[in-house]
Amino acid sequence: MSATALDAYTLEKLVAAAVAAPSVHTTQPWRFRLDPGALTLQMRAATGRALRHTDPTGRALHVSVGCALFNPRVAAVHFGWEPVPRLPPRPEQPDLLATVRLAGASRTSVPPALYEAVWRRHSCRFPFSDRALPTAVVRELRDAAGADGAHLDLVSPADVDPLLRLIGQAEHRNNADTDRAAESRRWVRASGRAADGLAPEVLGPQDFLDRVPMRDFGTHRRPGALTAVPFEHRPHLLVLSTDHDRRADWLRAGQALEHVLLVATAHGVRASLLDQALEWPDLRDRLILPSASGRPRHAQMVIRAGYGPEGPPSPRLPVPTPWRAS
Incomplete structure (x- = not known):
């Protein structure tokens, strides 16, 4: 060619x-x-x-x-x-x-x-059903991660609640940290505004039972900004990890993550990212996973997956002219 x-x-x-x-x-x-x-x-x-x-x-x-x-x-x-x-x-x-x-x-x-x-593909921050992910789909998601040098583990039912509590702890810290809360609020825009950012309708509701800790992007500062509804009783969580934790591994993890999300989308599976616990070193250390080699694996993303509404897409910047710097 x-x-x-x-x-x-x-x-x-x-x-x-x-x-x-x-x-x-x-x-x-x-x-x-x-x-x-x-x-x-x-x-x-x-x-x-x-x-x-x-x-x-x-x-x-x-x-x-x-x-x-x-x-x-x-x-x-x-x-x-x-x-x-x-x-x-x-x-x-x-x-x-x-x-x-x-x-x-x-x-x-x-x-x-x-x-x-x-x-x-786009993130869905709305409640999912309790319908289980088919074994064949989970296998395809694992293969997708593996094809790009990462690992994907379906969190066992016994480990879901402890992981959700860890993510909830991180979300509480984020809300209490003045600098991080302000940084999150920066990326929430007014509905209908042309600039990039997250519109309120994209954020979705919060969990009425406060079990699934969806990121609120600082809307706790404005009570009533997000409605509260019950989320799924049995969330399906997957952890994406890598053998090492260098810059190149982070980039590989991103490629594997998008590969997983595209395969999920092709199968009609919705997904949102629960990455709060990965933003605090001490909490992220508790997500280190064992491997067959005996060396620990480093968590790079927690994915909540399931079946539910499509939800609105997040806004995107205009596509730049690709033959010059953007």
């Missing part, structure tokens, strides 16, 4: 796919630049959209960029290109987190449902 086949429409779709990815607080902390000569899409951190208090190490930012990295890989294959992702350590360019090079005609394929899920 020649470079001339990489037309403006394909470029726009590649970047639009990246922009459709989930991100911490929907901050969308990324910038894109295309190197036309090398047919390489660069993914850079938008440090001005980072969460200095909630994410001081940048772990969640890297996971977010990893999610954004996976989607152009899917789109590239859909359009017939072979994507070659790299996580380059470039000390002289610390904001350059990843690249995707388009290396000629694709040698692989992706199911059409996976590409379609890129555009349909």
Whole structure:
């Protein structure tokens, strides 16, 4: 395939796919630049959209960029290109987190449902039913995580309540921390406003029984801003983890996370992210998982999955022109 086949429409779709990815607080902390000569899409951190208090190490930012990295890989294959992702350590360019090079005609394929899920996937912060996830679907979700170098574990029924209590403890800390609460409120916008941010209707309700600790983004400062309804009695939780905990592992975790979410979407499974406990080092340490090798695995995300309403999508920034810095 020649470079001339990489037309403006394909470029726009590649970047639009990246922009459709989930991100911490929907901050969308990324910038894109295309190197036309090398047919390489660069993914850079938008440090001005980072969460200095909630994410001081940048772990969640890297996971977010990893999610954004996976989607152009899917789109590239859909359009017939072979994507070659790299996580380059470039000390002289610390904001350059990843690249995707388009290396000629694709040698692989992706199911059409996976590409379609890129555009349909969004977090659902509404109650789910108690319907169990089919074993075959859980197996596909695990395989998706494994294909991108991560692990996915379905939390056993006996461990669900302790994990929810840990997440609830973290949510309580977030609300009590002045800097973190203010940082969360920054990303809640007025309904109908054109700028990016989370509209109240996207946030969904809070759990009437206070069992499923959904992030409230500071709306506790405005009593009655969110309604309270009963959530599912038996939440289905999955923990995504990696063998190591370096910057490259965070980026791999993000790719695995988006792969899992797209497969879930293709199967009609809704998902929301309960990452509060991962934002406090002492609480995150309690989420370290054993592995077959005997070495601990590092939790990178807690996923709440199930069947329920689609819910409204989160807003997205406009797709930038991909052949110049954005």
